[in-house]
Amino acid sequence: MNKANFYSTRLFLNAVIPVMKEINQEYGYFGNRNCKVQISVDTSEGRLGTHFVVEDGKMNTVLACTDDADVTFHFPNEEHFINFFKGKSTKLPKIKGLGKPGIVVATFRTLLKMSALLGAKEPPKEEAVKALVVKLFFYLLSTGISQLNKLGHEDVVNWTKTSPNRVYGWSVDGYEEAGAYLRVKAGKTKAARGMYTRSQPFFTMRFADLDSALAILLSTGDLLQLTAEKKLIMEGAPEYGAQIGDYMMLVGSYVQ
Amino acid sequence: MGITYTSLDTTKLSTAEIYAKVLCDLAEDDERIVAITADLAKSTKIGAFHERFPERFYNVGIAEQNMFGIAAGMAKCGLIPFTATFAIFNSCRGLDQVHTDICYQNLNVKMLGTHAGTSFGQAGTTHHSTEDIAIMRSMANLTVIVPADGTETANVVKAAIEHEGPMYIRINRGFDQVVYDSMDYDFQIGKAVTLNEGSDLTIIACGSAVFSALQAAREIEAQSGIKARVLDMHTIKPIDADALRKAVHDTRRIITAEDHNVIGGLGGAVAEVIAESGMACAFKRLGLQDKFSPIGYHEDLMSHHGIDTNGIINAVEELLKMDFEEDEDWEDEV
Numbered sequence: 103m104n105k106a107n108f109y110s111t112r113l114f115l116n117a118v119i120p121v122m123k124e125i126n127q128e129y130g131y132f133g134n135r136n137c138k139v140q141i142s143v144d145t146s147e148g149r150l151g152t153h154f155v156v157e158d159g160k161m162n163t164v165l166a167c168t169d170d171a172d173v174t175f176h177f178p179n180e181e182h183f184i185n186f187f188k189g190k191s192t193k194l195p196k197i198k199g200l201g202k203p204g205i206v207v208a209t210f211r212t213l214l215k216m217s218a219l220l221g222a223k224e225p226p227k228e229e230a231v232k233a234l235v236v237k238l239f240f241y242l243l244s245t246g247i248s249q250l251n252k253l254g255h256e257d258v259v260n261w262t263k264t265s266p267n268r269v270y271g272w273s274v275d276g277y278e279e280a281g282a283y284l285r286v287k288a289g290k291t292k293a294a295r296g297m298y299t300r301s302q303p304f305f306t307m308r309f310a311d312l313d314s315a316l317a318i319l320l321s322t323g324d325l326l327q328l329t330a331e332k333k334l335i336m337e338g339a340p341e342y343g344a345q346i347g348d349y350m351m352l353v354g355s356y357v358q
Numbered sequence: 359m360g361i362t363y364t365s366l367d368t369t370k371l372s373t374a375e376i377y378a379k380v381l382c383d384l385a386e387d388d389e390r391i392v393a394i395t396a397d398l399a400k401s402t403k404i405g406a407f408h409e410r411f412p413e414r415f416y417n418v419g420i421a422e423q424n425m426f427g428i429a430a431g432m433a434k435c436g437l438i439p440f441t442a443t444f445a446i447f448n449s450c451r452g453l454d455q456v457h458t459d460i461c462y463q464n465l466n467v468k469m470l471g472t473h474a475g476t477s478f479g480q481a482g483t484t485h486h487s488t489e490d491i492a493i494m495r496s497m498a499n500l501t502v503i504v505p506a507d508g509t510e511t512a513n514v515v516k517a518a519i520e521h522e523g524p525m526y527i528r529i530n531r532g533f534d535q536v537v538y539d540s541m542d543y544d545f546q547i548g549k550a551v552t553l554n555e556g557s558d559l560t561i562i563a564c565g566s567a568v569f570s571a572l573q574a575a576r577e578i579e580a581q582s583g584i585k586a587r588v589l590d591m592h593t594i595k596p597i598d599a600d601a602l603r604k605a606v607h608d609t610r611r612i613i614t615a616e617d618h619n620v621i622g623g624l625g626g627a628v629a630e631v632i633a634e635s636g637m638a639c640a641f642k643r644l645g646l647q648d649k650f651s652p653i654g655y656h657e658d659l660m661s662h663h664g665i666d667t668n669g670i671i672n673a674v675e676e677l678l679k680m681d682f683e684e685d686e687d688w689e690d691e692v
Binding site: 120123249252294300339 | 557558582584585606607608609610637638639678681682683685687688689690691692
């Protein structure tokens with residue numbers, strides 16, 4: 103199997119699909135249900151999956167397969183899985199648990215909303231939706247970089263293994279809950295949500311407002327112009343901004 | 359006042375010579391300024407003041423206690439006496455008078471302690487002054503300043519005239535490595551100068567250790583991309599607590615470097631602020647590790663005590679390995 107597919111599969115499972123939790127939190131597709139929902143794929147290394155434990159409608163994410171999911175969306179191979187999540191194929195996965203249509207529908211609606219939000223070409227109109235999209239991207243990118251390190255991606259590993267204990271943050275002024283950060287230390291990484299509060303991060307990609315963040319995340323704006331207008335503020339040494347930007351692009355290349 | 363000194367002057371004049379020259383320049387316009395020494399006019403370079411203003415210069419002989427007592431009396435009469443002696447004599451031999459005659463009465467006496475730290479190297483351990491910052495900063499009312507080089511010393515002398523109250527100015531013997539190109543930077547008593555920006559760690563230094571710290575920061579950035587903030591903490595008291603708290607918040611790793619015992623000096627002063635701030639950080643104090651110094655050249659002694667460039671680089675590498683938060687959980691939040 104090629105390396106790109108290897109990283110794509112695992113980033114979708116461990117960094118992209120987990121943001122369904124945030125979408126459900128916003129839209130409440132699962133109502134007050136209690137259930138387990140799983141998305142899995144057969145790979146050359148065996149079955150991989152991510153499942154959600156839904157309690158009173160609230161999702162908790164587990165980066166592993168479970169045997170007792172109420173509903174499972176299963177992909178028989180990685181190509182099918184990747185093409186589906188990249189929007190290149192509309193071929194549906196095998197669905198186990200069709201006898202629980204409410205859960206199946208809720209899962210579909212969450213997936214479709216994720217596709218609409220992350221695949222948007224233009225920024226949404228509503229402020230709350232803008233904040234959600236920014237949050238999804240920040241979570242996805244910070245987790246994606248960390249996952250690439252854990253998966254042994256050579257470029258990322260070379261970067262992290264010599265790093266002292268540093269924190270890289272992403273934030274939008276006035277929307278602290280949308281922030282995310284990545285801690286790096288001597289080859290280890292941890293992606294986390296919200297603002298890092300123990301101290302000022304080593305480097306922060308800080309946006310003055312949601313529109314500026316979306317302009318960069320949806321590639322509709324000009325980075326240099328936003329920087330010149332102080333809509334994008336690189337807090338820390340600029341070379342680290344370029345570096346973290348490269349890794350954001352790298353994650354994007356695998357899950358776009 | 360139109361006094362300007364540059365790094366060119368500091369290559370021709372020792373730090374003490376700059377001190378005396380600036381004092382003379384200021385004394386031209388301010389008749390309140392007088393100078394007193396205890397038989398160290400030549401060594402402390404205050405003799406230059408004698409040549410310009412013989413009627414405003416007093417040598418009390420080898421009698422430091424008298425010097426401080428007389429200075430206190432002069433200050434009571436509205437003069438601004440500048441005393442000059444070795445730092446060790448200022449902080450130890452004459453301490454009773456410094457304490458009771460000057461500090462207790464909050465008098466406007468400016469005390470110059472020269473040959474501080476280990477800068478008197480070959481003169482012997484008895485003439486090293488590695489406790490003076492600790493002693494002097496515990497004197498109520500006293501401002502304690504340790505300039506980084508000759509140019510900063512010029513700024514300190516200017517500021518000392520404008521500052522009301524007792525002050526201890528601690529300088530080295532001979533020439534200092536040049537940190538500042540000119541006097542034209544934002545020097546304020548009680549405000550640290552940021553010489554290098556960085557967010558990996560902060561090196562806080564005073565006196566001759568400032569140059570070492572700056573060199574170390576440049577070398578570690580060139581070698582390994584580590585970004586070290588360097589603060590010239592010229593005023594030990596009142597210390598710039600805002601700059602310290604910001605350094606802890608921004609960089610979470612703090613190294614102090616001083617040519618002084620680590621107990622009670624700059625490191626002690628910084629530790630007090632950090633402890634009271636309630637913020638956690640990795641912390642290391644460089645200086646004499648509660649021991650007297652051997653005898654040798656100043657540069658060699660700086661190296662011996664780990665406060666030269668290499669010593670600070672080693673400390674940075676050590677500090678970067680220290681943890682300041684839980685390390686067990688490296689699972690991504692999802």
